[in-house]
Amino acid sequence: MQITLIRHGQTDWNSQRKLQGATDIPLNETGREQARTAGRTLPREFDVVTSSPLGRARETAELLAAELGLTVVGTHPEITERSFGEAEGKTGPEVLELWPDRNYPGMEPQDALVARGIVGLDRIAATHPGERVLAVSHGALIRLLAEDVSGTGREPVANLEPVTFERVEGSWRVVATPDAALSA
Known part of the structure; x- marks a missing residue:
């Protein structure tokens, strides 16, 4: 079983370098275009698209699904972004x-x-x-999950960067990590 987690498109807080976490910030126009572009360039290997329940992930999923000719099926709160508590909404220097x-x-x-x-x-x-799943999630969750199952560190996950996980003998592993994001 393979599941590809892909980070949502850009938000205003991403462009302002603010820590988002679980705060529900919508996509901006750049993020919408990133999702459309990714949907046109992703391989046509998925059966379903799903997402975190946060708006930026749901909208990215809808845009990807439209380009892939698929339907978004449900949300999964377990793949919602990490809560950064009181640091959310603050820039790196402020934090x-x-x-x-x-x-x-x-x-x-x-x-x-x-x-x-x-x-x-x-x-x-x-x-x-038995389905090939594209699940829209969030940067910190994808990065830390990939680090944990692979046992190696990795760079932050860019907007619309996919990371594929595969379950082998009851354990998850990273099987595909692109060298660069589909769009910056």
């Missing part, structure tokens, strides 16, 4: 000034995020057995 140790009040612990992400992959697989 470092307030919390130089990067321990933001109210932030979801990394191990809880990864465990939630694994549950999300398992639930998506159970919901769509």
Whole structure:
């Protein structure tokens, strides 16, 4: 079973370099065009598109599905972005000034995020057995999940960058990570 997680398109907070986390910020026009472009350039290998319930992920899923000739089927809260607590809405310099140790009040612990992400992959697989799934998610969740299952570090996940996970003998592994995002 393979599931490709792909990060949503750009939002105004992305372009302003603000930490989004679980705050529900919509796509901007650049993000919409990124999704349309990715939908035209992704391989035609998917059976279904699903997403996190956050608006930026749902809209990206709709735009991708339209280009791929597919339908969006449901949402999966387990693949929602990590909550960064009180740091959400702040820029990098603001965050470092307030919390130089990067321990933001109210932030979801990394191990809880990864465990939630694994549950999300398992639930998506159970919901769509035998189907090739494209699931729109979020940068920190995809990066930390990929690091955990591969045992190696990786760069941040760009908007519309896909990472494919495969379940082998009951465990997930990363099987495809492109060298660069489909669109910046």
